[in-house]
Amino acid sequence: MLRKKVLPVNDYTTVGKSVMRIDGLQKTTGETKYAGDIALPGALCLKVLRSKIAHGLVKNIEICEAMKVPGVVQIFTHADVPGINGYGIIVKDQPMLTDKVRFKGDAVALIAAEDEVSAEKAMALIKVTYEELPPLYDVLDAMKEDAPAIHEKGNILGIYKIKKGDAESALQCADVVIARKYTTQRIEHLYIETEAGVAYMDNDMLVIKAGTQNPHYDRRDVARVLGLPLNKVRIMQTPTGGGFGGKLDISVQCFLGLAALKLGRPVRMVYDRETSFIASGKRHPFYIDFTTAADKQGKLVAVKVRIIGDTGAYGSYGPATLNRGAVHATGPYEVPNVDIESYCVYTNNPFSGAMRGFGTPQMAFATESQMDLVANAVGISPVDIRRRNILKEGSLTATQQQLNSSIGIGKTIEAAWEKALQVMPGLGDENK
Amino acid sequence: MAEFHLETTVNGKSIVKNIDPSMRLLDFLRNVLHLTGTKEGCGEGECGACSVILDGELVDSCLVMAPQAHGKEVITIEGLAESGEIAPYQQAFMEVGAVQCGYCTPGMILAARVLLNNNPKPSKKEITRAISGNMCRCTGYTKIIQGVQTAASLKEAKDQQNVDIEFENLAEMDASRHAAKEGVTRE
Ligand code: FES
Numbered sequence: 136m137l138r139k140k141v142l143p144v145n146d147y148t149t150v151g152k153s154v155m156r157i158d159g160l161q162k163t164t165g166e167t168k169y170a171g172d173i174a175l176p177g178a179l180c181l182k183v184l185r186s187k188i189a190h191g192l193v194k195n196i197e198i199c200e201a202m203k204v205p206g207v208v209q210i211f212t213h214a215d216v217p218g219i220n221g222y223g224i225i226v227k228d229q230p231m232l233t234d235k236v237r238f239k240g241d242a243v244a245l246i247a248a249e250d251e252v253s254a255e256k257a258m259a260l261i262k263v264t265y266e267e268l269p270p271l272y273d274v275l276d277a278m279k280e281d282a283p284a285i286h287e288k289g290n291i292l293g294i295y296k297i298k299k300g301d302a303e304s305a306l307q308c309a310d311v312v313i314a315r316k317y318t319t320q321r322i323e324h325l326y327i328e329t330e331a332g333v334a335y336m337d338n339d340m341l342v343i344k345a346g347t348q349n350p351h352y353d354r355r356d357v358a359r360v361l362g363l364p365l366n367k368v369r370i371m372q373t374p375t376g377g378g379f380g381g382k383l384d385i386s387v388q389c390f391l392g393l394a395a396l397k398l399g400r401p402v403r404m405v406y407d408r409e410t411s412f413i414a415s416g417k418r419h420p421f422y423i424d425f426t427t428a429a430d431k432q433g434k435l436v437a438v439k440v441r442i443i444g445d446t447g448a449y450g451s452y453g454p455a456t457l458n459r460g461a462v463h464a465t466g467p468y469e470v471p472n473v474d475i476e477s478y479c480v481y482t483n484n485p486f487s488g489a490m491r492g493f494g495t496p497q498m499a500f501a502t503e504s505q506m507d508l509v510a511n512a513v514g515i516s517p518v519d520i521r522r523r524n525i526l527k528e529g530s531l532t533a534t535q536q537q538l539n540s541s542i543g544i545g546k547t548i549e550a551a552w553e554k555a556l557q558v559m560p561g562l563g564d565e566n567k
Numbered sequence: 568m569a570e571f572h573l574e575t576t577v578n579g580k581s582i583v584k585n586i587d588p589s590m591r592l593l594d595f596l597r598n599v600l601h602l603t604g605t606k607e608g609c610g611e612g613e614c615g616a617c618s619v620i621l622d623g624e625l626v627d628s629c630l631v632m633a634p635q636a637h638g639k640e641v642i643t644i645e646g647l648a649e650s651g652e653i654a655p656y657q658q659a660f661m662e663v664g665a666v667q668c669g670y671c672t673p674g675m676i677l678a679a680r681v682l683l684n685n686n687p688k689p690s691k692k693e694i695t696r697a698i699s700g701n702m703c704r705c706t707g708y709t710k711i712i713q714g715v716q717t718a719a720s721l722k723e724a725k726d727q728q729n730v731d732i733e734f735e736n737l738a739e740m741d742a743s744r745h746a747a748k749e750g751v752t753r754e
Pocket residue numbers: 606607608609610611612613614615616617618627628629630
């Protein structure tokens with residue numbers, strides 16, 4: 136009978152050992168070809184004209200003068216999008232080239248030229264006439280009943296609720312109740328490599344090579360926007376110079392695809408840093424209203440949390456971010472009664488999407504601040520309040536998930552506290 | 568437009584080209600010489616991804632015009648590899664995990680090389696200062712600093728080895744001279 140040989144831990148070839156990156160050598164010699172390093176002979180240079188207004192309808196795009204610039208091959212607008220003009224990871228709400236502008240930076244026209252200089256000259260000569268609409272930069276204004284609708288279905292993209300026990304009555308009779316408001320800021324990922332890619336036709340197959348974190352999703356969206364069957368689109372992820380969630384979204388892919396498909400020529404596109412800042416997704420700013428209730432010993436009895444996330448002009452990973460924000464609002468602590476609601480809301484700001492942690496870093500700031508305030512009110516140390524409420528084996532999370540293994544947070548706190556005492560002697564006395 | 572007659576040395580090779588005088592050194596290296604190891608991150612002197620060595624000094628090639636390299640010597644990441652000198656840096660950066668996405672790596676390694684050339688045993692503070700013009704968004708710098716430290720010791724060991732080899736050669740020469748005197752031939 137064949138038996139699987141079970142190796143003792145120290146015999147594993149990789150587990151428990153430091154392993155060198157498979158592509159480390161090429162990266163240290165400069166050999167690695169990122170998207171912007173790929174040389175495609177005869178490739179056209181692509182540039183996007185982006186809106187300078189935040190909200191409005193595109194009434195007319197005048198390209199005659201721009202087309203006369205020597206070197207300009209073609210200029211595309213929303214009218215040239217062959218498929219369904221909307222992409223997005225969760226909701227397909229972002230047009231590739233738009234006829235309704237929803238933020239300063241929305242793509243209005245795509246220029247294909249022999250070189251960068253002529254593409255830029257042409258860009259300056261395109262005349263766009265807008266009917267401006269009042270812009271909504273504030274997420275609370277956007278939620279008002281009479282606010283202008285940024286998208287057809289209104290400005291609230293999603294609501295996520297977690298209810299357990301009876302938070303209201305627990306809040307009524309708790310010994311300590313702390314209520315505070317928190318806000319977190321918009322953050323740019325700032326990967327060192329800006330978005331870039333190349334595309335070409337391989338017979339009737341559209342091939343796109345791009346710096347992306349999401350080749351499969353890209354493929355689906357490119358096929359949708361260009362009206363192609365999935366098996367006619369091939370996306371290859373080039374070595375990606377940082378992403379942190381920001382390269383999950385479509386950036387250059389659809390532009391490259393459209394131009395390569397329509398012109399039958401290889402194309403190339405590299406964002407400069409300014410474009411990368413303007414056009415890419417950000418970390419969601421959160422507006423958090425947090426109420427925490429505890430008994431005299433500092434044991435949590437209830438939390439009531441309201442979260443509003445500014446997803447900007449488009450959804451991207453917004454619904455997932457707000458959903459996770461809600462799920463993790465209680466932090467690594469056990470709370471018997473919870474009442475959490477989170478809202479994913481459109482504004483005319485740059486769009487927000489995934490960024491390292493998906494809504495939990497924003498919440499951690501609020502949750503942990505609340506813990507410190509409760510500790511203070513009860514008269515125990517910040518470490519003790521955490522010891523008393525930490526998730527352990529068998530604990531139930533806010534969504535009633537029972538945790539049966541792999542709960543390291545208690546050990547982490549003790550290790551961190553030990554280290555803190557080492558590097559800051561005397562800390563223990565203050566917090567007895 | 569008037570062209571600039573550029574004569575420069577890049578990675579030990581002499582280059583003669585007529586170029587647009589408004590061209591950045593970065594574009595000259597990437598687009599004219601196809602040395603794409605030098606990266607563009609910001610285009611305005613903030614990130615150091617475009618770092619190259621110009622006459623022994625680390626410069627942001629996005630802020631240097633190509634004509635400024637006239638009569639000078641440029642070393643890019645590719646040149647480091649070719650000269651066979653890169654091993655300690657490569658080895659060190661790979662071993663400690665200082666390379667993640669790798670986009671900042673060429674610039675970081677060149678910064679490390681300029682530092683170690685001038686100061687073979689830098690303190691942590693000196694390393695931090697030397698790489699302060701180079702941004703990395705992935706590592707958090709701890710590993711990069713370790714990488715430079717490791718490179719320093721690998722380089723020292725290698726230099727030591729070279730010295731030892733020289734000594735061995737000397738000893739060998741001595742021995743053969745000795746043998747010749749005594750009329751014995753060595754194999
Ligand atoms: S590209 Fe030159 S410093 Fe950033």
